[in-house]
Amino acid sequence: MNRRPRTLRLVKHRAEIAERTEHATVGTMEPDASVAGRALVVVVDDRTAHGGVDSLGPLVTELLTEAGFLVDASVSVANDEVEIRNALNTAVIGGVDLVISVGGTGMSPRDVTPEVTAEVLDRELPGISEALRASGLAAGSLDAGLSRGLAGVSGSTLVVNLPGTRAAVRDGMATLGPLASKVIDELSGLEE
Template sequence: MPGCLRLKCWPLGSTRKGLFLVNASEIFPNSQRDVDSRFDIEEPSEEFFKAQEQELFDAPRCALIVLVTDHTMRSGVDTDRLTAELLSEADFKVDGVVEVTKRRSEIRKAIETGVAGGVDLVLTVGGTGVGPRDHTPEVTRDLLDKNVPGIAQALRASGLACGAVDACTSRGIAGVSGSTVIVNLAASRAAIRDGMATLPPLVHHLIDQLRRASMDV
């Protein structure tokens, strides 16, 4: 019978199993209506999604600076301050500066801290030369999900044009790990200044792509 439930029962005082029919609406009189009302939710409008997307794009873009130094050959004082100021001028919120030695384990841990913390950009400074203790590109490569060679090429080209020798001979690389962009810069003040003149529009473009992709998941 439509709309009925078949229930097993044992009448009082009897050991014999029996069957009887009851109308489901008598047991659950509001069940269908409750289910219908529970799922009667209006779909968000296109304007709502656009507002959400705009809010995501307008959120602060956070950066972590990883300063890779050789204490016997420091690149100069105030490198961290210069980098932080240039990042701020490029509309980044600097979450912090981590100074590490050129040991692979320290560089890796510092970069991973930024990626795990969800910053938009990890900018490493130093360790991109050809010396036996320069390991920043190798450590970075191991952490990347996607390599973006065009950024490193642009940094070397602009370094050559402005005469920043360590910038144009840098082995630095750039790419994406999770939702974080990672870029290696050479450590001289000229390389930092020139790099930060070239880098912002490229990195902001990648961050836009990553944020848009996070909404499509």
């Protein structure tokens, strides 16, 4: 099998993803001392990845910005293992503090976001995933309760999967904000 080094594959796929996601939503916040960290949003949805209207990327971007994050971009990828893996790895290599993926966490055979995320993570943080499911269920979101989404750390980046519905995103972000800030602070302390 002809295998290129991982970094070269990621750089090539990063360019392909950037080219395919012409409609990326880019944050407008200027960096300053009050920024909680840099974030990237990955929307996992076949329709959005192929030019459909993205309603979740702008919502997550807005909620992250309200929480004090500088959102580098919101990109859309298909429900495809390679595309999801490349988007997550590109974000981690790019040095963002937080990656939020939205979609692909359900029970359909095409919902592979948790499996791909597990491959990218160095360490899983099950308490975050459990808190997201519990808060979603408490708010009446069955999608959140049925989500197989993961959360964990890859390098110095927190990676979190959210279900692909507006209600689950809103509930999830309300729960995630303080937890993400705590993890990012701890990861920053490890680097010093």
